[in-house]
Amino acid sequence: MLEEDAVSLHEAPTRQMNMIEAINDALDVMMGHDPDVVVLGEDVGYFGGVFRATAGLQKKYGKNRVFDSPINECGIIGAAVGMAAYGLRPVPEIQFADYIYPGLDQLISEAARMRYRSAGQFTSPLTVRSPFGGGIFGGQTHSQSPEALFTHVAGLKTVIPSTPHDAKGLLIAAIEDNDPVIFFEPKRIYNGPFDGNYDSPSKTWKSHSGGKVPEGYYSIPLGKARTVREGSAMTVLVYGTMVHVAEAVLAQKGVDAEIIDLRTLVPLDIDAVEKSVEKTGKCLVIHEATKTSGFGAELVSLVQERCFYHLEAPIERVTGFDTPYPHSLEWAYFPGPVRIGEAVDRLMKD
Structure with a gap:
């Protein structure tokens, strides 16, 4: 620095x-x-x-x-x-x-x-x-x-x-x-x-x-997540474009969710993740990449390992599909209001 x-x-x-x-x-x-x-x-x-x-x-x-x-x-x-x-x-x-x-x-x-x-x-x-x-x-x-x-x-x-x-x-x-x-x-x-x-x-x-x-010089430490908004109904773990998508969907649904922008995947701010999930008891993971072996799988595993006794519902995951990138159907491929909304509804029922 x-x-x-x-x-x-x-x-x-x-x-x-x-x-x-x-x-x-x-x-x-x-x-x-x-x-x-x-x-x-x-x-x-x-x-x-x-x-x-x-x-x-x-x-x-x-x-x-x-x-x-x-x-x-x-x-x-x-x-x-x-x-x-x-x-x-x-x-x-x-x-x-x-x-x-x-x-x-x-x-x-x-x-x-x-x-x-x-x-x-x-x-x-x-x-x-x-x-x-x-x-x-x-x-x-x-x-x-x-x-x-x-x-x-x-x-x-x-x-x-x-x-x-x-x-x-x-x-x-x-x-x-x-x-x-x-x-x-x-x-x-x-x-x-x-x-x-x-x-x-x-x-x-x-x-x-x-x-x-x-303007000028400033740095943000690697490995430090950002709380986009605080909430108590559930924890939403996102990064990149999906931060804005999650914000829009949750605002539209009126859900008091805590949104965590991971910012760096490695090193991961696992303390911020644990603290939020322990508070809310529910967790939703969203990313644009394909589902199988995506980074969301690692997040789900970490939350399950570290926050199991605080969870009040199964962890939800909304991602891209396990297909080659579909040029003509890319908007159906992205996690959006419909699929994210369905995951939110399932979490809110439990």
Whole structure:
């Protein structure tokens, strides 16, 4: 943490940003503070990234610190692992999470094990940024949610913000971390949370003002959940886009639920989860990814193990379906008002 630049968030001036702008601002802040921070990936330089998250950075910091790569995800991540071992803090961008798979061996066999296999002589302070999830009509190869693959790997940290404020603070913390971080950005809310009941494609790609984000440097510790709203009827565990979906559905139903935005899946704020479930006695888990072996299964297991004697009803889980991503039916695939509402009704009956 850059102690000399830390300012109370109550004192820092703020401005409206959407998530893309907040991510760009975080990269700008860290590149300005630390000459070891470098950005690489496909089209991140002159073009500013496919979603413009790196716009203007090459012009400001030069081609040696913000540079384009070939279309080679294995090479992008492999190069970043080498840079990190050398002492840099690379922030590679993978244009879509669906394309990260060629780099899995580099992440699992090299980055995640660097500290352990070198007995602490080397670390791997790299942050892999990637848009993930559906909602922009990207089709089967631009819409997947593979977060569970990374939470299974010891040595990797997995972060998923849900607001511009959190996106900036968490990305700064990820870049400062001495271990490899997978930073998934829910592109369905890149331009701000959407309106309505979340079950219509017409509500997806609206431009919104986003939220108030402090200017300058600040970080949000990895492994610290956020209580979106307090309640007593049930605990709802969510992250990313589903935070906003859950908020809308529960408000529509008038249920006094406590919504916990996990923010980081690994490390997980299990204390916040336990405290909430012990208070409410009921638990609902929601995520966009497929159901089988999704991160929700881990959450259900942890709640069952740690909060069994406080539970007043079976844990409910609402997720995507166990199918390849259905481009033409993506809005039926997403957890939405109908399926979430049914799960809420079952919990409220018990």
